[in-house]
Amino acid sequence: MNKSKETMTAIVKTAIGPDSISVMDWPRPVPKSGQVIVEVHGAGVCGTDLHIANDAYPTVPPVVMGHEVAGVVVEVGEAVDKKWIGVRVACETHHQVCRCDFCRDGRRNLCKNKTSMGSFVDGGFAAYVAVAEELLHPIPNTITDHEAALTEPLACVCHLLLDPALINVADKVLVTGPGPMGLLAAQVARAAGGIVTISGLEKDTVRLDVAQHLGFSVSSSPEAESFDVVIECSGSEGGIGVALKSARRGARYIAVGIVGHDVKMSVDVILYKELLLTSGFASTPHSWNRALKLLENGSVRLAPLISRVEPLGNWPVVFKDLKNADVLKIVFDPRI
């Protein structure tokens, strides 16, 4: 076997600590029993990847990063149906699930033994990735490979908003933070019947323009005590404050944005307003099915959220730019 068959280019979190990410030659994966090899066509870069870079999210290095993955199955391992070869797929992230109560209940996202792609096992910032057959979802023809990479964050949003259902028809919904998660949450809330406003800061002009292009009302100072549901997607103390203030009495508050550190927030407001404060972590098989149906019927549009498609080698500028409010989602395509 020649060298090019044995190795591939990958973005690797090499160790815990600063300057611990590099693009390097990495062994090309070989499928174990029950696994397939996906040739990666799109891998979304997410806030979690920035947290991984700063050691603010747990990892077991060295590990190939990337958990928002879509591509084509090019090889199958033992005990896997050959029908998968050539199928375009997006991949769930929770490997090596067990027989704990959560796994048996379809809530693998809460399993203590799960090992997620891109942090505990090799992920999709590479030309190829090994994935268990049970984690594959065929993607509809109506969406591109690059859009399909965003199925994972969309599935997370579906889990957060719809399981259990937190939005009723004609609910006034405020989304704080017009980043990728905010624009996905707004679209899912609208599909569930909500009347959605998105709030942001002055620096968010580009993102708020996309929100308007998607048909949402935008506001820099949403009215106090006027929303039935507030969805906090900024992951910032300021955004949390706006969400708490804008919630009407008896409202539902859904925490979506990861802050990454402790912040001040008034617990008394939750009490006085009788807020239902809820959240959710990652995705479940059920939320993936919902996400794919929303994509197939056009309720959620992903193309406006993709700012750029980049080769793996450009990761330093990609990671730097993602901290910038002019950018929404950047997708790596290892083939370019």
Ligand SMILES: [Zn+2]
């Ligand atoms: Zn993510």
Ligand SMILES: [Zn+2]
């Ligand atoms: Zn488990």
